[in-house]
Structure formats: C-alpha cells, structure tokens
Amino acid sequence: MPATVIDNPPGISLALPDGTTAVRYVETPNPGLARTLLDGLAGLVHPHGNVDAASAIGGYLAAARRTTRELAEQGFTGPAGDLSRARLAGYWMAAARPRDEARVRAMLRSADNLHPVLRPDVRGLVDGRPYTRFRAGDTRHLAPYSESEWRRLISACQSITGSSYAAHRKALAIAGAGQDPLVHGWTPGNAQWLLRYRGPDEARTRMREVTADGGRPHRMGFPMGLRLCGADLYPDTKVVIAYRLLFGTYTGIVPDGIRNLGLGDIEWAGDATILLSYIKGRTSKESRTLSRPATRLLEQWLDHSALTRAFAPPEMLDGLWVRMNPHGSQRWTVKKEDNETLRRWVAVNGVLGDDGEPLKIHLHRIRTTHDALSAHPQWKGSRRSTIDPNRSPQAEGDSYLSVTTSEQQLAAEEVIASAQGDMLRRSRPLLVLQDDQLAGLLASYPGRVAALGLDDMALRELVAGPRDVFTAACADQLSGLHGPEGKPCPARPWVCLLCPLALFAPRHLPNLMRLRAFFSRQWNNMPGSHFMSVFGPYSQRLDDLLRPGTYFAEHALDQAARQVTGTDGELPLRPEELTS
Numbered sequence: 001m002p003a004t005v006i007d008n009p010p011g012i013s014l015a016l017p018d019g020t021t022a023v024r025y026v027e028t029p030n031p032g033l034a035r036t037l038l039d040g041l042a043g044l045v046h047p048h049g050n051v052d053a054a055s056a057i058g059g060y061l062a063a064a065r066r067t068t069r070e071l072a073e074q075g076f077t078g079p080a081g082d083l084s085r086a087r088l089a090g091y092w093m094a095a096a097r098p099r100d101e102a103r104v105r106a107m108l109r110s111a112d113n114l115h116p117v118l119r120p121d122v123r124g125l126v127d128g129r130p131y132t133r134f135r136a137g138d139t140r141h142l143a144p145y146s147e148s149e150w151r152r153l154i155s156a157c158q159s160i161t162g163s164s165y166a167a168h169r170k171a172l173a174i175a176g177a178g179q180d181p182l183v184h185g186w187t188p189g190n191a192q193w194l195l196r197y198r199g200p201d202e203a204r205t206r207m208r209e210v211t212a213d214g215g216r217p218h219r220m221g222f223p224m225g226l227r228l229c230g231a232d233l234y235p236d237t238k239v240v241i242a243y244r245l246l247f248g249t250y251t252g253i254v255p256d257g258i259r260n261l262g263l264g265d266i267e268w269a270g271d272a273t274i275l276l277s278y279i280k281g282r283t284s285k286e287s288r289t290l291s292r293p294a295t296r297l298l299e300q301w302l303d304h305s306a307l308t309r310a311f312a313p314p315e316m317l318d319g320l321w322v323r324m325n326p327h328g329s330q331r332w333t334v335k336k337e338d339n340e341t342l343r344r345w346v347a348v349n350g351v352l353g354d355d356g357e358p359l360k361i362h363l364h365r366i367r368t369t370h371d372a373l374s375a376h377p378q379w380k381g382s383r384r385s386t387i388d389p390n391r392s393p394q395a396e397g398d399s400y401l402s403v404t405t406s407e408q409q410l411a412a413e414e415v416i417a418s419a420q421g422d423m424l425r426r427s428r429p430l431l432v433l434q435d436d437q438l439a440g441l442l443a444s445y446p447g448r449v450a451a452l453g454l455d456d457m458a459l460r461e462l463v464a465g466p467r468d469v470f471t472a473a474c475a476d477q478l479s480g481l482h483g484p485e486g487k488p489c490p491a492r493p494w495v496c497l498l499c500p501l502a503l504f505a506p507r508h509l510p511n512l513m514r515l516r517a518f519f520s521r522q523w524n525n526m527p528g529s530h531f532m533s534v535f536g537p538y539s540q541r542l543d544d545l546l547r548p549g550t551y552f553a554e555h556a557l558d559q560a561a562r563q564v565t566g567t568d569g570e571l572p573l574r575p576e577e578l579t580s
Helices: 031-044 054-073 085-095 098-114 120-127 147-176 188-214 226-233 237-251 255-259 292-304 306-311 339-349 363-375 393-399 406-427 438-444 446-452 456-464 493-498 506-525 528-534 536-545 554-561
Strands: 003-006 011-015 021-025 266-268 274-280 284-289
Touching: 003 031, 011 031, 011 054, 021 054, 031 054, 031 098, 054 085, 054 098, 085 098, 085 120, 098 120, 147 188, 147 226, 147 237, 147 292, 147 363, 188 226, 188 306, 237 292, 237 339, 237 363, 292 306, 493 506, 493 536, 506 528, 506 536, 506 554, 528 536
Parallel strands: none
Antiparallel strands: 003 011, 011 021, 266 274, 274 284
C-alpha cells in the first residue's frame, strides 16, 4: 500500500511515487483524533489522491499536530465522532491559518468517505466554505524573468562554466608535467601533481606530515597555494551552481529533478543524443531527450567532474553534481545550495535584474521562463521573423512565399480544403444513440443517416456492436477519411470524437470515461498550450458528450465512471503516449 497508518504511536508509513519510503509520526495528546486524520491522509496519498510529494505530506502532518494539540488545550481530547459543529467552527474561526484549515478539512472529508465517523452537521461544515482564505500573495504564480534578465543570467552562467572548464584543462596539463613534491620540492606543477594523482584527502595527510617534520612551510598551511590549485582541478559549489542554472535554462526540467540527477539517469541514444530520466515531484518519473546545447553542457560537466568523481566517497559516486567543498566540515557533498549561497553567488558574479538590484534566483521561476519562451517565441520585431533580414516580411510574402507553379497551387488548395473540412467536421453535432433500437436512430437522425449512405444491414451492425471501435461505432472504417481509402482507419481513439462517421451509444461510456481520465493525466504532464494544441478540441468535445443529462443519464455516467482505474493499460496507447 502507498500509505499505511500506524497505531502506537500514531503515524503513517509512506511509499512515494519517486521510489522513496518514509515513516512519520504525530506527537499528539489526542491519538484518537490523530488516527482519524491519518486515515484521511492515507486516502489522499497517490494513487488514491493527488498528494505525492514528501513536502506536501509534511504540511498535512504539521496541520494534524497543531490541530490536535490546540483542540486539547481547549479541552477536547475525544475522537472525531465527538466533534461538534460549534467547537470545530470556533476553532477554525480563531486559528486564522488557511493552509491548516484546508488540510484538516481534506483529511476529515477523506476519512469520513472511507468510514463515516463525523456527525452529519459536522460533515456539512467540513464540506462548506472555509472560514479563512488565502491572501492573493499566497497563491500568486511566479512571473517569468524578462528577456534581458534571462540573457544576463545565461551569459553569467556560460562565462563561469566556460572559464572554469578552461582552467581545469590547463591545471590538468600542468599536473601532468609535475612530480611528487615530497621528493622534488614544492612547485606549482608539483602541487598540482599531488592533488591530481593522490587526491585532496591524501594531499592533506601529506601536508600534516610536512608540518610535523619541518614546521609550517606556508603561513596558511597550504604550500604553493595548494587550496588555490585544487579549485581549478576540483570544481566547487559556485561552479556547480552555474552548471545547474544553465542546465535548467536549456531544459526547463523542474529544480528537484535537476538536483537529484544521478549517472544512472543518463542514457545515450546515439553518439550525440542523451535521454535523461528524472523525478518530477507532482507526476513521478519522467524522461526527456535533451537538446544539443543541453547535451554539450552535460558532456562538458561529466568531463569537468571526472577527476572529482575519482576521489569522491563511494556513496556519492552516483550523484551527478558531486563536488569538493574545501571550506566546509564535509569535504565532499552532493547537497543542494541554500538561498543564502545563491544570493552570494549572484552578488559575486554581478547578475542584476531590470531594477538594477541583484537578481533574485528562484529555481522554479527558471522553469517557468523556459516554458514561457518555448510556448510564446518572441518573433515580433526580430530579424528571425524574415527569411532574408534585408527584406521586409511583406516583400518576402509577395516574392518568396507565393506559389509559382500549377502543382504548388494545387497542393496549397488541398491543404486549405483539408483544414476547412476539419473545421466543418468539428462543428457538426454529435451522433448519439440513446438506446439500442434502430428505430430510435432512424427517427432522431434521418438526415444524418441519409448522409452516411448506410443500408439496413450496415445500420444493424452499427447499432448492435460489430462496427465498434474503442470510443464509438464507426460507420465505415475503410472510408479513407483519416488514412488511405480501402485501408483500416489509423486514427487514434480520441480522433473519433470529431469524426462524422462516429456513433456514440451507452455501451461506449466506460471507454469514454477512460479517455477522459487519460486527458486529465496528459493535462498534468504537459504545458497548457501544448495540451490544447494536441488534445484541446477532442477534450472539449468529450466534455460536451459526457455532460450529465445532455446525452446520457446521470446513473449511466456514474456506473461507467466506476469501471475506470485511471491507468494507461485501459487504452490502446503507443509508447510515446504513455503518461507514467
């Protein structure tokens, strides 16, 4: 089970979609109420609900702790069934914590759905309007960086990664010409040799031996600037920040996905293409084929960090961003940087916002900006908007983009006719059979039946089921409407929603419900603009078809919805269409 409640002490055992497991406890003076809230939380955890991140679960547990403790301070230590409407309403009105109230409402509602434990009037209160609402500032979305801020951020990261990589290659060459400093003396080349071939840990040990035998050869304890030499050989945190920020601008992958990358997540698909797998907290594991700039950057980092990986502790070798930390208590680390480290990085490298102040780095905002620029390319006023920058768009449209031969004219007219046909098909009303009687179809849709050109035998097959496809009954799969004429129709299941040859009957409702669940999963996985361009018209038509009371009775819709498990195995999908 993804979530299991523990009785003594009250707690919950979790198995999250990203493969991690955890056991969390709730310290409370009221274990009975805490048990009910934990039962509700178990029902909210993925796949039963949409709570699938450790941070979100931590928020629910914190709300349960505060609620049970503060109610106990007010004198209530009973189970959830003893809660009264007045006590719960009074507590929420006085607490003024909108997030806690929303989370406790969700947990109580979920627990009561599993096993009714609340009084009817209390359940009505739980389902009602919240007493405290989020302020506008609590729910505002991060605006993308401006184009000038975006350019300055990318330029700073490229400068740091390029210069540090060049210094790394130079340091490797110097080290290759050096010798053991304990035998041949301390020179810059010999110090680099010690760091490269013996590693930072053994270099420190040898330093202690030198200090014990002959005193301190350098007032800082590092002869020939040993720490400075190591900065070029072993990239530190400031260099890793630049790599990770630049990688985020190239890919738009969520920050937690970039932070937790390991070597096992990198899969080469050819000589110059990388398929990267990463964990997205909201939708579990995903994969993406990297662009050429992102692939080159990742290749450069793997080479830049190869020496670091040779001397890092074994437990850190799989981490992609392993690095040496010469100033901290832990010499090796793969941990993320805190906000103060990011602020210092911005200040040191002079990355400014449009207001002239240091740019505020927010990792989720980088992903937002990447998606915004991908969805809305800035063509207006740009030389990219013309084929020849020396000519205006009007001149190019008149001179270069017009058809010049009869074959080109015919091809252009066919494209226009096909597009107009698609628009006409989308505007046609749905052909829905309310029952399984042929007479009902003939009486309700005589014009449509005549337009389809069906004889009595074809009509019987259409109504009885032999002509069924996944989401509908097809009047003629060999019509050539979506493929070669005389060949079976190759269209995907959702294309039938806008096809004039499709007939929808109550027996198709379970598959239509499965298709709606598939659209919901795709909506969570894709940017909104991408989803609307691919699935938008079909999703809108499906919503119209399944609107209660419009075409099908509510009890038929409810019965069909109970047959849906919400998995990709319910639909005939291709590998690239899978949502998990």
